[in-house]
Amino acid sequence: MDALLERLRAGLPAEALITDPDVTASYAHDMASFCDAGTPAAVVLPHSVEEVQHVMRTATALRVPVVPQGARTGLSGAANASDGCIVLSLVKMDRILEISPVDRIAVVEPGVVNATLSRAVGELGLYYPPDPSSWEMCTIGGNIGTASGGLCCVKYGVTAEYVLGLEVVLADGRLLNTGRRTAKGVAGYDLTRLFVGSEGSLGIVVKAVLALRPRPPQQLALAAEFPSAAAACDAVCRIMERGHTPSLLELMDRTTVRAVNAMASMGLPESTEALLLCAFDTPDPAADLAAVGELCKASGATEVVPADDVAESELLLQARRSALPALETVKSATMIDDVCVPRSRLGAMIEGTAAIAEKFGLTIGVCAHAGDGNTHPVVCFDHTDPDESRRARASFDEIMALGLELGGTITGEHGVGVLKKEWLARELGEVGLELQRGIKSAFDPLGLLNPGKLF
Template identity: 90%
Template sequence: MDDLLAQLRSSLPADALITDPDVMASYAHDMASFCAAGTPAVVVLPRTVEQVQHVMRTATALRVPVVPQGARTGLSGAANATDGCIVLSLTKMDRILEIGQVDRIAVVEPGVVNATLSRAVAEVGLYYPPDPSSWETCTIGGNIGTASGGLCCVKYGVTAEYVLGLEVVLADGRLLTTGRRTAKGVAGYDLTRLFVGSEGSLGIVVKAVLALRPLPPRQLVLAAEFPSAAAACDAVCRIMERGHTPSLLELMDGTTVRAVNAMTRMGLPESTEALLLAGFDTPDPAADLAAVGELCVAAGATEVVPAADAAESELLLQARRQSLIALEKVKSATMIDDVCVPRSRLGDMLDGTAAIARKHDLTIGVCAHAGDGNTHPVVCFDQADPDESRRARASFDEIMALGLELGGTITGEHGVGVLKKEWLSRELGPVGLELQRGIKQTFDPLGLLNPGKLF
């Protein structure tokens, strides 16, 4: 410990190191339940690439594990500390280095908050689409680490599709540059994509070149009420089958709607069993909403209400953005899943989740990026009740098993971390897992980067 602190202090300013146990405790874990977290030896908050390199050289020399962190808004335990590790928090590296209007790129440090970047590029008529629910607080580095998505994925795609190039500090302190600033480029293996979603297990992202789009028109949103989740999922299938490209297509089941009402008093229709939100940012969004509204009615919608303007649209979206927060208030703890299935199996996923909730006598609310088939079942339980906690964990595992059975994946955007590591091998299979471990060994032969995560 003395050697570690002495070597770190040799090239780091005093305010970059935190050793107070009470303060370090706040850096020990992200927002996931049921994920063990250790006690770090030190928390380091670098401000420069050179400082990150010094940390990694020191860690390699002394064989000390390093856990990279962003804003710790993750939901899989990927940012959780291990005993005796260096927690490397990148939140102080928060500069937007460049916004290129001609090239439509932004160059940023990893600690830039998603919403900060989105607003900055909007000022010059550009758009950074990925918008996780925690976009007001989550960082670009964290988004890259988990390959996060958001409400707009159905039209604009996820984080991986916007990362053109990276600068990465490797486990031994070397600096690697991957990718490009150009619109096209196929030189060599795509190492950039390899780092996106790697959860800090291959290297430390210290700079990112991100693709931007022209700022779209303000979107309009409609809300459609359904008597069942199956009917709402049928509407989703009809919308996608007819070739519509909504800017968002989000679903809240009845449990979620009632939780949002209880928290916000927004007056959402509590009699509905599913609320579908569809948005368009096209030149004529009203016409698109009318067409989608007809498809919703054909699928069994009891009420279809299009927003009159952008303000009403944003009010509807606030209900969806509050979903996870509202469900967290139902009980003392939650487990938030992010199983993604083919769109055609979305109804089976929601019906199956409801059956699991009944089997275990639990409240499980589901909100979903329905246009992607990406569901967020939220298991609500009393953490002080051992039996209810056991049933919660069992239901969580059954939901993941259901997702795989339906041809889906155990994680659409939250990552594996600690929470789902035992399930990763089931999805990948032995050959896939062996190759993934081989990649980890190539980049991190000493196993120092975020140990205990993924595998």
């Protein structure tokens, strides 16, 4: 320990190195339940690429594991510390280095908060689409590490589609540049995409070149009430089948709607079994909403209410963003699943989740990026009750099994981390797992980067 701290201090300003155990303990884990976390030897908050390189050279020389972190808003334990590790928190590297309206790119450090970037580019008439529900807190580096999605994915896609290039510090301290600043580029293997979603297991992202879009018109939304989740999912299928491209298509079940009302007094209709939110940012959103409203009625919607203006639309959007925090107030703890299925199987996924909730005697609220088939079943439980905790974990596993059975994936945007390691192996299969481990070994032969995550 003394040798480690001495070497770290030699290349870091005093304020960048934290060793107080009461403080380092606060960096030990992210927001996931049921994920083990170790005790870090030290926390480093670098301000520069050179300081990150110094940390990695020190770690390699002394064979000390390093756990990269963003804002620790993750939900899979991917940022959890391991015993004796260096926690490398990138939150102080938070500069927007460049915004180019001509090239439609932004160059940022990893600690830039998603909402901060979105507002900065918005002032120049540009748009950075990926918008996780935690966008006011989560960082771009964390978004890249977990390949985050968000509410607008149905039209604009996920983080991976906006990362053009990266600057990455490798395990041995070398600096790697991947990708490009250009609109096109196919030179060599796509190492940029390889790092997106790698959860800090291949290298430390210290700079990112991000694609931007022109800012779209402000969106208008509608809310449609349904007597069942199956009816709401039928509406989703009709909307997509008819070729509509909403900027948002989200679903909340009855449990979620009631939780949002209880927490934020939103005035959402508690009589509904499923509430579908749809928005368009097209030149004539009212016409698009009218067409979608008819499709919702054809699927059995009991009420379709278009927002009168942008302010009312934003209120609906805020209700959806409040869904996960609201469900966290139902019991003392939650497990938030992240199973994505083909859109055509969305109804089966939600009905199957309801059956799992009944089987285990638990409250499980479901909110979903319905346009993507990406469901977030939230298992609410009392963490002080051992039996209820056991049932919560068992239900979580059955939900993931259901997702795979329906042709889906165990994670659409939250990542694997510690929480889903066993399930990743089941999804990838033996050959896929072997090749992924080989890639990990090529980039990190000593296994120092975020050990114990993914596989």
